[in-house]
Amino acid sequence: MEIGYFTMPSHPPECGLKEGHDWDLEVLRWLDELGYQECWIGEHHTAPWEPHPSPDLLVAQALRETRNIRIGPGGFLLPYHHPAELANRVAMLDHLSDGRLNFGVAASGLPSDWAMFNVDGMSGQNRDMTREALEIILKLWTEDAPWTYQGKYWTVNKPDTMFDFLKPHIKPKQAPHPPIGVAGLSKNSDTLKLAGERGFIPMSLNLNPAYVGSHWESVEIGAAKTGRKPNRADWRLVREVFVADTDEEAWRLSAGDMMGRMMGEYFLPLLGHFGFKDYLKHTPDVPDTDVTVDYCAKRNWVIGSPSTVAEKLETIYHEVGGFGTLLVFGFDYKHKPEAWEHSLSLLRHEVMPRLKHLDAGLGKAA
Template sequence: MHLGYFAMPLHPPGSDPAQTMDEDLEQLAFLDRLGFEEAWIGEHFTAMWENIPCPDLFIAKALGVTQRMKLATGVSCLPNHTPLMLAQRIAQLDQMARGRFYWGVGSGGFPGDFELFGVDPKSGEQRGITRALLDAVLDLWNDPKPGVYETKYWKYIVPEPQADIGLRLHLKPYQKPHPPIGVAGVNANSETLVLGGERGYIPMSINFVPKRLLRTHWDAVEQGAKRSGRVPDRMTWRIARDVHVADTNERARREALEGPLARDYRDYFLRLLPKIRGLDLLKVDPAMPDSDITLEYLLDNIWVVGDPDTVAAKLARLRDDVGGFGALLVIAHEGRPRTSWERSMTLLHDEVLPRLG
């Protein structure tokens, strides 16, 4: 198992964007030095808590403060974009990263962003847009044939090449045929993960999903892989979790309940989820009432919190229960106090990871 980071990121509304982006970069630089292998950066236009609308710009700067870790969009929400512009931006980013880049893609999920870009989530049109736009980007990278490309959602013209003046839609990704593509699943038997399995993309499961649903995520990957004759590798599967480690269980639990982790759930996720998906995602038992979803319940059932032995045991149990996975993506929360966050990440890397073999 290797370690990665998933930064939505999470900062309370009213935070200074310049300051929080600098702090997010400082976190990545620290994790890179520590030995984390990858970091995924979210994209949200109207979510004040998740205040990065342009992860490609953030990643471009993060390339300069990290040395080894791969950086990734987590994810490019494709209904927010047009194929031509996105193909060029991602190709340039991959060139600048010299391959130290993954391209995470998805259909989005934040209600304000759907409204901003005129997408009707109730109809499910975002899924069709996502598949069509992804295929359009891949075609532009592979063989941008001259012509007019027009749908209900976009229009662009690929010009005829003019060799004498060097005119051509020319920029392609650094990695061939394209950067590794990742997709994230949320719901049981996720259609997105079926697509990922069919095409051999990196599958990811978000932090809210309990073990009973995680098992269906790998089932979805296998279902898609079967369609195309692929054999999926569990070591490509990323599972995201909220993790906090301290020297003792008592201290870890106290820091989790008194720090940014609990705040982010209390003030954001437990208010947001009922409006978009409901709290069923967080339930280990579908019959339990919403009122049972407390911070203490999350601490004991969803988050991974404790001393190194406890956290290692919880992660080993998670790995065994779902049949194995390759990477743990730690959800980013503000590193306050900085010493506690750095200690948590250091214990996770230096003491928990070796216990997992």
């Protein structure tokens, strides 16, 4: 099992935009030094608790201050970008990364973002736009000119050479393109079906393990459409993780600190408005009123001492049938940076060695 990081990025509303950006950059430096495999950075436009609208700006800076970790958007919200412009920008970023870039894409799930960009998310327009944009981007990267793509939302041309020397010339450094990741939330996630269909990296967002187990079914349904055989080793699970020297300290620093505050002030109310609290329940008959910060900390989060966290991760691994990479969900602990860095270090050096016997390729203990 590998470990990485997934950050929205999340910051409390009173945090300045540069202040939050600088914290994220500091954490990326730690992750690289600790030997984490990858980091994915989200994009949002109207959520004060998830305030970064431009993951590529953070990626570009982080690439200059790290050496080994793979970094990428997790992901670009494709309905809000012209696919030709984004194709060129991501390709350029791949060259700046010297081949360390991952390319995460998403359809966008916030109604306030839909409203800002006049996208009808209720009808699924955001998902249709995502599929069309990605098709155009891949076509620009892999198919020779000249051609015209006449889509429902965009018309894009890849012209032949003009005036002897003007022509499309920008392609990614990684051939045929950087690894593509897509994140899924719902039980019959369209994006996870897309991952299976196209061989992309599937990422399951931080939900109850009993619920997440159904996500692999979506990947397999998509893969069956194109005759692919998906590999569980490619599957990423995003989890809230806090490791401390003792279980009591981990509880105090997670449920009793920023993880608890973010969940109580933002994430739980948000899911409640959408009717999505079922995603956090270990059984469907749990009343919504019981889904509190403490409930999530006990049932869903992976918190505790190194031995406790290792035990919880192995349980989750078997519950979902095996996965390849744990992605730690990022939080803003700039008020207690040593605690967050210590948690990341304990996970890397104390927890992961205890899980070496797990083989996601088999979906069971080796």
